[in-house]
Amino acid sequence: MLELNKLRSEIDEIDKKISDLIKYRQSLATKIVRAKKNVFPFDPKREKKLLKKILNYGLDPVMTERIWRQIISFNLSRQKIMKIGILDNDKYCLAAFESCFGPYFESKIFKSKLSLLNALNNEKVEIAFLNKKESEFDDKVYELENVSDFPSTDMFYKSKYSILIKKTEV
Amino acid sequence: MLELNKLRSEIDEIDKKISDLIKYRQSLATKIVRAKKNVFPFDPKREKKLLKKILNYGLDPVMTERIWRQIISFNLSRQKIMKIGILDNDKYCLAAFESCFGPYFESKIFKSKLSLLNALNNEKVEIAFLNKKESEFDDKVYELENVSDFPSTDMFYKSKYSILIKKTEV
Numbered sequence A, B: 001m002l003e004l005n006k007l008r009s010e011i012d013e014i015d016k017k018i019s020d021l022i023k024y025r026q027s028l029a030t031k032i033v034r035a036k037k038n039v040f041p042f043d044p045k046r047e048k049k050l051l052k053k054i055l056n057y058g059l060d061p062v063m064t065e066r067i068w069r070q071i072i073s074f075n076l077s078r079q080k081i082m083k084i085g086i087l088d089n090d091k092y093c094l095a096a097f098e099s100c101f102g103p104y105f106e107s108k109i110f111k112s113k114l115s116l117l118n119a120l121n122n123e124k125v126e127i128a129f130l131n132k133k134e135s136e137f138d139d140k141v142y143e144l145e146n147v148s149d150f151p152s153t154d155m156f157y158k159s160k161y162s163i164l165i166k167k168t169e170v
Helices: A002-035 A044-055 A061-079 A093-101 A113-121 B002-035 B044-055 B061-079 B093-101 B113-121
Strands: A083-087 A106-110 A127-131 A144-150 A161-166 B083-087 B106-110 B127-131 B144-150 B161-166
Touching (some): A002 B002, A061 B061, A083 A113, A093 A127, A106 A113, B044 B144, B083 B113, B093 B144, B113 B161
Antiparallel strands (some): B127 B161
C-alpha cells in the first residue's frame, strides 16, 4: 500500500505539471492571436503541422490526436465562439465532431448537405463538418475549401470527416 | 513575424514537455496496476477523486474532464481492452461514450436497455454506458452498480450518462 500511495502522489504531481503547462500554453496562444492582429483564429494548416510534430513524440497517435484537439479547440474558443454546422446524417458524426472541436462552440445541426453548404456559403456558419464521402461540392456554385480531415490517425468512426470553410476567409 | 515564430517554438517546447509527462504518467500507471497485483483495472472511485483534484488546478473544467478522460481511458486500455456495452437510443450517446472512454475499447451497441443490462449481468460485457434517465434497474434481478456519471462538468449532451458495472467485480 505504501508503494501504491507513493505512485499515486507522483501521478498527482504530474497531473499538476500537465495542468500548469496547458495553462501556460493558453497564454502563449492568446499572445499569438494578438501578434496576428486578431485575424480569424482558425488555422487548420498550422494545426496539421503542429499535430504532425506532436505525433513524433512517441505517444499513442490516437490518444495524442484526441488530447490535442481538445487543447487546440478550447484555445480557439477563447478567441472566438465559432458557429459550426454539422451534417448529422450518420451514426458517428456528433461523436467525431465533439472529438474534433470539443463542446466549446456554437453548433448547428443540418439534415441535408445542400442546406449546410448554403449556410457556409452565405456565412450563416463559419465552418462545416461533414462525412468525407459527402464533402464534394460544385466549385462553380460554392466558394468553399476543404481544409482538413478528422481523425487523421484512426478509423473509429468507420469514416473520415471533412472540415470546410469559405474560401475568402483563408 | 519574428515574435510569432518565437511564440510558436515556445508552444512546440511545451507540447514536447506535455507529451513527456503523459508518457511518464503511463509508466507510473502501469506500476500501479502491478502493485495492485493485476486486479480489474477500472477504478471509477479513484478516477473521480483524481478528476476532482485536477479540476482544482484552475483549467477550464469542461476541457479538463475531456483531456483527462482520454489519458485515463487510454491507460486503462493498456491494461485491459474492456468490453463496453452502449445503449444507443439517443442522439448523443456515442459522442458521450467516446468522450468518456475514448476509441480504445471493444464497444458493443445495444438497442434495448434490458438486453444491455442482461449482457452486463451475464458478463458478456464488463461495463454498461447508458443515458442516466435509463439507468435504474431492479436490484432483485440485477446485481449491478451505478459507479459513475459522465460528464461531471457540463451538459453538452443535454443529458448525463451513467456507467454501470457488475457488483461482484468491485
